[in-house]
Amino acid sequence: MxxxxxxxxxxxxxxxxxxxxxxxxxxxxxxxxxxxxxxxxxxxxxxxxxxxxxxxxxxxxxxxxxxxxxxxxxxxxxxxxxxxxxxxxxxxxxxxxxxxxxxxxxxxxxxxxxxxxxxxxxxxxxxxxxxxxxxxxxxxxxxxxxxxxxxxxxxxxxxxxxxxxxxxxxxxxxxxxxxxxxxxxxxxxxxxxxxxxxxxxxxxxLDKALPESDNQKIYELAMSFSDIHGVHDIKTRRSGPITFVQLHIELDDNMPLVKAHAIADKLEKMVANQFSPAEVIVHQDPISVVANEKVGLQKFK
Missing domain, CATH: 1.20.1510.10 (Cation efflux protein transmembrane domain)
Structure with missing residues (x-):
């Protein structure tokens, strides 16, 4: 704190x-x-x-x-x-x-x-x-x-x-x-x-989300990484002085786990500094999995 x-x-x-x-x-x-x-x-x-x-x-x-x-x-x-x-x-x-x-x-x-x-x-x-x-x-x-x-x-x-x-x-x-x-x-x-x-x-x-402008800042921070191909499921809320942020980033399928973790860790720190004090969780998704999920959703519709 x-x-x-x-x-x-x-x-x-x-x-x-x-x-x-x-x-x-x-x-x-x-x-x-x-x-x-x-x-x-x-x-x-x-x-x-x-x-x-x-x-x-x-x-x-x-x-x-x-x-x-x-x-x-x-x-x-x-x-x-x-x-x-x-x-x-x-x-x-x-x-x-x-x-x-x-x-x-x-x-x-x-x-x-x-x-x-x-x-x-x-x-x-x-x-x-x-x-x-x-x-x-x-x-x-x-x-x-x-x-x-x-x-x-x-x-x-x-x-x-x-x-x-x-x-x-x-x-x-x-x-x-x-x-x-x-x-x-x-x-x-x-x-x-x-x-x-x-x-x-x-x-x-009731855990109202942060303003859309804040979500846009989070998106822009994530997309500033050349290895991140997309961002989805940005979720935000505030509890007292602390801002809670969760998001998914889309990475190459063949990227080493160590590198993916390092990117996510660096992004978490950047977002936390932007909304300090904050707790940030970044989930790493292979880009092919995200694409398959989108296709599945389209078929379901």
Missing amino acids: NLIYDRLVKRSTTFSICFALLLIAIKFVSWWITDSYSLLVSLFDSSMDFLASGLNFILIRYALKPPDDDHLFGHGKAESLAALAQSAFIIGSVIFLLFNSIKLVIHPTPVNYPIVGIIISSVSTVLTFALVSYQRHVIKLTGSNAIEADMLHYSADLLMNIAVIIALSLSWIGIVYADGVLALLIGGYIFFHAIKIMFVALQDL
Whole structure:
């Protein structure tokens, strides 16, 4: 396992937990003073962030464990489970908040001391932007799905803070229904955002193949060998940070086994370097066998 990956992902999850706790404290004080429902929605979201980040903290550390006798392919899927759990947390909380936002739109109430909420929400916005920027940096270096899910809901939190500032500003000038309307819009945005996170996590758990562009890269790497006459059955998937690749290469019938093995071994290393960290298996097929299989398939059709 890549040590840099481990260090960056662990550090990011630790920062997320500490940050969520800080935001909960800040937003609770702000909501207590202002009685703003938009701030309550934001506080509730930060509480869900804390629970999700805590779960992320545990599952990612499990996902980073090396393979053992019972899990020969490692524990990487725990990372996708963390992303799935986060989305479930978020969806459940947002449904509750949406119903209450609708009530507030129908029966708006004034906000107390909106300037206090504006100042505190501005501080939260700056802090959230700093965390999201760091997480984006970590994702660029690691490609972690769980950290991406974490970043997505903190990005939603960033937009929420901005929306809260707008709602409080409008309430300050007497537009009392703005608090409920903005809370409703924020909740709707987070809901659809969570659905997207859930879909991505499910795709990873179901072993979705890498993009076609990645398969093309694998094909081009294989065909860069003059002794390889064809490539077929490229299969790819991802489990946590590790990419798994299998492919068949077509070689001359009379090629010595030692040479065929050396070609396959070199290709495995090239593909692994391209998609690091990766586990690659290259199967060597005699070209005549491949041709006979194709003829057999045509007769069957």
